[in-house]
Amino acid sequence: MINKSIEKKTIAYRRHFHLQPELAWLEYATAAFIADELEALGFEVKKGAEVMQASGLMGLPSEQENKLAFERAEQLYGTEKLKPFANHCTAVAGILDCGEGPTIALRFDMDALPIEEAMTENHIPFDKGFVSENCAVMHACGHDAHSAIGLGVAHYLGTHSDQIKGKIILLFQPAEEGVRGAAAIVKSGFLKDVDYLLAAHLWSNMPLGKLVCSQNGTAATDKLDVIFYGQAAHAGICPEKGNNAILAAANCIVGLHAIQYQGEGFSRVNVGRVEGGTARNIIADKASLELELRANNQERESLLFKEAQEIIASSARQQNCRFEILKQGQASGAVGDSALAECIKSEAEKISFFSDIVLSDEVNRGSEDFTSLMHQVQNRGGKACFIGVGASLNTKCLQHHTPDFDIDERALLPSVELFFNLAKMLTNQIKQI
Template identity: 40%
Template sequence: MSCLCKYHDELISTRRHLHTMPEEGWSEFTTTAYIVEKLRKLGYEVLMGKKVINPDNCLGRSQKVVDAGLAYARKNGVSEALLKEMDGLTGCVGVMDTGRPGPTLAIRFDIDCVPVTESTDADHIPAKEGFCSTRPGLMHACGHDAHTSTGLAVAHWFADHKDEMKGKLKILFQPAEEGVRGAAGMAASGIVDDADYFLGAHIAMMCKTGELSVKPYGFLCTTKLDVTYTGRPAHAGVEPNAGRNAMAAACNAFVQLLGIARHGSGMTRINVGQLIAGEGRNVIPSHALMKMEVRGETGDINQYMYDAAVAIIKGCAISQGCEYKIEKMGEAVDLTNDEELVDVLTKAGEAVEGMTVRKDPMNFGGSEDATILARRVQAHGGKAALFVIGANRPSGHHTSKFDIDEKALDQGLAVWTNAVKEILG
């Protein structure tokens, strides 16, 4: 097979283009259109809308955000015909069938950004070299621009080498990974139910440029929750006794949630990231919104954290005479890689010059909703694995100065193409 050098410029230019136009989860209509057009030019069958996302299983999807994404897409010249095909749902799947008997491989790349304002400091390479985010408050601060660029380069490579392959390739471009919201709807569509193999990857994290983690652990199960307290307003001076203080319920819950006893059998996490409450200085607060999450090393431990949180939320509502509502906004599960695919990834990495394969378990230390797709494949009898492609970074994920060493893009593409070749070649 030919050298991967021909895809280098495409990898870099695509990543940098996407970096300038970040879109938050469920609003990625412009990004989806960009991907669709490239896939169609390469000869892929492209599936969109309800064919790849079950709207009944979408988590944390705000119509306000969707509408803003549609407006941004129209501003960017995305055609009404293409928006109609998307049917209000972002993300897509490119399918290429070689026409020769063989397995079906599904590979997944996420496409959304993070609600962070990007640095414009002179030492920040995207600012220095002119590919900073053009959208204040939104930034590709977790590497999903690199993921999408890599997915499109893999698509190009596979189309070029289709005649040397067997079976079928499905390339999933998943929306709304941030907040672990998008995979549930994609999995529920059934798009991976026929997959014999599933692979997904993340760039950077705990690995440096030149490292490949084939056995990461610590994909924490998580449940993201929006908690709403509803009380009763009253004049804070004349008749405070007539009020029911929603802010007090939320504040009490906030403090108590952080005090949940940690589980002895594995890692746990809990965070309240936002609390919005009250109407005015002299009004007993009648509304409070708390955005929070729990995490656990296993499903059982995460359930322990969830159950404890619900008990506190309910108790604090009762203590203040308030009503409460809990909405699930996102979720992810844990995953153990199938050894067959660990071997495939090890071989794929060892064939890349300058790549060190880390076979020792490395702690991912976060949540990733590709696990939901992976577990769906495993539940239907297939094999699945997630891996990490190392990349040096000057700042942490989800920070304003996050960036990646672009050398990692070439190494990552080599690992991906080697793995695809091993399974479908």
Template identity: 65%
Template structure:
């Protein structure tokens, strides 16, 4: 039985939703995507061919890595999986169609550590594609993004005789925590790209709305700060110890205040704290998991500088040493106006988009794509981050157990990108 591309896109989305994998552990996901791209006639690059595999940020625990990799080996075979070993889970499909611009589409792959809702009105549960991975789900639309990417691959393969240029579908690992893009930038993989695009499905944006250039993404740093003190008996000789938890607590209080200093958006969050060994022992270790965000790169540098000063002062006060480790980062970036205008023109030509916004500065958090945008723009290329309304009938937020998107938005986004690709061969901006 022949399926339409739209039906295949929905099937892809449900497959990925059923089998989510966390960042740097997208082994089965990457192997599946590579096979699909090969079957469609794409040249496929994987692992170190796409990314710089040294010094990856925010890697998972080694035990989790071994479990995820061995699972993929059982499904796809040891030989096929070797190219993805050691968290090298990036995949790129390349289609060469003669002279013309090089257009790349970024697609993110990773899921989140969230237990999916089993409520009777949760559509993935109703339709039988709820997550099969305990405590992990696609709660930010990356399942939809991958489906759109593979759907676009089908359109490109089917109509490649209408194309002139080189086309790259870049499937990026570890977007959550803004960890994965840096490895691709370091590799130089995008050095010949003229146009770079990505789309994000928004469950809290009305179906039929598209923002051609989202410019409100914040610069961010994700940091692990560890304090090292000296453990002693808390009742007999506390004065001989150095309290790492106290150094961490003073840091928390001081950090909370700096987000209110100066102009512009600033966000500081200490999402997790751990430390100590027992109630009657002065803590010799404490760790904070922190994120900083600002609406400009300058603002982010200022936050980071202030954090470093606060950590140093807090540690010194308690006689502790400290370590600051960066486990994720992304930049603030602005899309190119001329490319946004072209996206707007194509979206307005499609009946499915009823509310086309050229650009906005709405705060939608941070996005790893901005590092790729800046890399391409610095080399003279153009880039835009596109927001697509995908709200189902009820209002849903991202990163929640009941997250879902309207599948009607999937094919229209793939077609929008395909139409843009055809347009760009005629109008080299």
């Protein structure tokens, strides 16, 4: 059983990250902190461009947002520590090489969300003094806990490396929200030699003590920005001389939301943001949409994307507008390896905290950037699973991506223990599963 001191460290890490949340591609202070901790524990640490390829970055924030985030982190850690993470390359990996054996990678995401956290009584982070200090940014999906679990695993591995045979990679990934971060890691080839890949997600709406060894319901998705370019004209005197970009966008929205598919599975289309025009008496020469597509498998998602492209093109054509489609994020659906799921179940059964262990499910929990990493490992002959951990507070079932989101910190230590036990078991196997 893992020492209780690890629990205190892991909770402290979680509260540190919760206090100092950072948005996708802006995780400068988070990355610097994690790198320091890993180095202190004796890990070989890879930073920024050593882990990811800059040409694979998608959905970047504005230059102004980047400047402010970098300056904020500089005040905490200084310029030198931040240099490896400049220009949004905020991935960190700790490597522990324990000799001959398989390579296991454990992925932990780091980014927060653009949400103003609740400042109310009975919200535990507020009551206990670790509510977000970064205005309108909050860890509202548990990534603070995921990163904390990663460092908890690092602590235990650092003092028990004699129980490991092979190589362990602790991968701290940026920009999971919006499914943007994994693509740059895939493009770099950093995981090309990985035999086993694991990640876990803590769920505030899953009962404490429940464990899903292989979550297979994640949806394939594309995150798109669409820009329509028209021609401005006086709306009262000569509207016929203009090409209305807002009208093209409006027709496009109606068309996209009318998409329907019959048969098994599901598809989702949502236009979440619209912007366009300059004044009420001017035919709009520009309009933009932010939208997403989701489907329960890659084949259905590809068909959905194709139909969306046709609707966008047709809407532009009707108003004599040009258009541009910019991909801002992408992830595939994924199915975990059943043999690896059995191993997870076997190790989880040895931890008394887990009282309800499910081998696999296909519950739709949205999309997950981890699936891109899974596919890369599986396509090279490795095995991967995405684990679900119940972390609901006893008093209430809080939803993710909301101002009062929180998790039960009692789920942290068992998650650390499960990851360590899996690393030990998988690297000590005589024959790979």
